[in-house]
Amino acid sequence: MAIVEENLPGAAFLAFPGQAHYLGAELAERFGIETPAPPETPVPFVEGRAQWLGDLLYLPDFHGTVFPYWAKTALSKPFLMRFGSIGEAARGLMAKARNWTPYCFTVFRRTELVQEKLPFLHFKPRAFPYEIPHTPMGFYTLLDGNVLLASADTANCAPGGAVAFVEDHTNPPSRAYLKLQEALTWARHFFGVERPHAGQRCFDAGACPGGWSWVLRGLGADVFAVDRSELAPGLMHDKHVTFLRHDAFTLRPGEIGPFDWVVSDVICYPERLLPWIEEWIASGLVQNMVCTIKLQGGIDWKLIDRFAGIPDSRVLHLNYNKHELTFLHAHRR
Ligand SMILES: C[S@@+](CC[C@H](N)C(=O)[O-])C[C@H]1O[C@@H](n2cnc3c(N)ncnc32)[C@H](O)[C@@H]1O
Secondary structure (H helix, E strand, C coil): CCCEEEECCCEEEEECCCCHHHHHHHHHHHHCCCCCCCCCCCCCCCCCCCEEECCEEEECCCCCCCCCCCEEEEECCCEEEECCCHHHHHHHHHCCCCCEEECCCCCHHHHHHHHHCCCCCCCCCECCCCCCCCCCCEEEEEEECCEEEEECCECCCCHHHCCCECCCCCCCCCCCHHHHHHHHHHHHHHHCCCCCCCCCEEEEECCCCCHHHHHHHHCCCEEEEEECCCCCHHHHCCCCEEEEECCHHHCCHHHHCCEEEEEECCCCCHHHHHHHHHHHHHHCCEEEEEEEEECCCCCCHHHHHHHHCCCCEEEECCCCCCCEEEEEEECCC
16 A cells, blocks of 8 residues: 555644643633543544544644644644555655654554654653754654654654653652753753853752752752752752842842852742843843743733743743743843
């Protein structure tokens, strides 16, 4: 059987595991697109219909170039490929791109066999620090034994569509360290900025118990940590960590800066975080920023647009974020 391809209209978005409802809510509130509820068991693909394929949401009427934050990756030029054999499926994909991430919600074994015929990619968790390659990453899913839905154009280059790290269950004072590791990895990818390193000064706002400070110290940087509560003892005794019990938002940049990095994981309303970020950037006393934007209930999307609109900045949803987004800023040199 010859390979038969058919371009599909619209786009498809992969939800983060367990976060399909956030993706649906964002599409409704931010894009005005109502989406169906995910089915309990896989249902056959129907062309022209908005539908969930496992955690992958296909929207035939989506024509935007801005994608939802809650999409782990986006398939911006979807197509169907009908094939007779596993070898045909692999050859058909390789004719379009070298690197392919599979997503499996049905026909699991056949997907594995297709993937084995494609150039090898490593999908296991990475050791931090890790550099995301800039090579384009295609994405495909088998709809049944002889049809796949794919796109060679996707929203990000990370193998698997997201960054995951080998976890350290012993040393970090909190699991929050994974968010900063991921944010620093994306900051390097998007802005080419060096990771924090020895000789650099970092302000960690809302630092307790110290997962983020632990990452910064692990990279060799000096840390000025501010919280209402102390950090874990190992950090409190570290001579490269200065701890201040204070409200992080009432410390003015001119009193404590300059810093190479200002990072914040403070639990606060976005309305409070935004002017604080603007003040730091306007002061010229910070080079780079990573801030968690904590969200509750309904999201004020106009406010999120103001974070994203700050020059040399980006808002994204990390693999390690739940109901929160992350703001990245890197001063253009
Ligand atoms: C999610 S925790 C931070 C976890 C930390 N990033 C880590 O890796 O372990 C949020 C912290 O923000 C602190 N916090 C809340 N409001 C604050 C403020 N105005 N100034 C300083 N710290 C604040 C809380 O005390 C809490 O320790």
